[in-house]
Amino acid sequence: MNFIKKSFVKKLILEHAVEMHRCMNGDLVKFGSEKCIEDLDDRINDARLERDCCPGRTDAREHYNGILKVLRRKKRRAIKTNFGSEL
Numbered sequence: 391m392n393f394i395k396k397s398f399v400k401k402l403i404l405e406h407a408v409e410m411h412r413c414m415n416g417d418l419v420k421f422g423s424e425k426c427i428e429d430l431d432d433r434i435n436d437a438r439l440e441r442d443c444c445p446g447r448t449d450a451r452e453h454y455n456g457i458l459k460v461l462r463r464k465k466r467r468a469i470k471t472n473f474g475s476e477l
Contacts (some may be wrong), residue, residue, distance in 0.1 A: 411468070422471030430465040437461060 409421035413429040420426065441454030 422468045434461045
């Protein structure tokens with residue numbers, strides 16, 4: 391009986407869960423919102439500036455390229471989420 395209650399509650403929570411994004415200033419906003427996308431843009435610009443200060447073919451530059459790849463992927467997903475909620 392207890393297992394049924396736990397699984398039911400888990401299912402309800404997962405169905406109504408909203409993905410959140412923590413901005414650089416510490417605020418939590420809904421993932422895909424305009425503030426979320428603006429924050430991701432700021433993070434991408436910051437990482438790009440840091441990467442461009444690194445000499446070519448270094449570990450640091452590869453590190454920032456990896457971060458940029460993840461941030462761009464997250465931004466694309468946020469934009470899809472944003473446009474999907476407007477339809």
